[in-house]
Amino acid sequence: MPVCASCKEEVDDVLTVKVKGRNKKLCEDCADLVREEAEIAEASEEAVRDMMGYKGRW
Numbered sequence: 001m002p003v004c005a006s007c008k009e010e011v012d013d014v015l016t017v018k019v020k021g022r023n024k025k026l027c028e029d030c031a032d033l034v035r036e037e038a039e040i041a042e043a044s045e046e047a048v049r050d051m052m053g054y055k056g057r058w
């Protein structure tokens, strides 16, 4: 049985998820978490970029 790289649980199916450029084999739960985290990180990066953009315009 494949083992999740994050929670070390044995699962029927692991999903390959790209985390910071590396492929990780995760169970569905961990894959969801990682995707959420990536989205949050992306959103905050965008927010920072927006702020810098506004500063540049001033």
Ligand SMILES: [Zn+2]
Pocket (backbone or CB within 6 Å): 004, 005, 006, 007, 008, 009, 026, 027, 028, 029, 030, 031
């Ligand atoms: Zn897991």
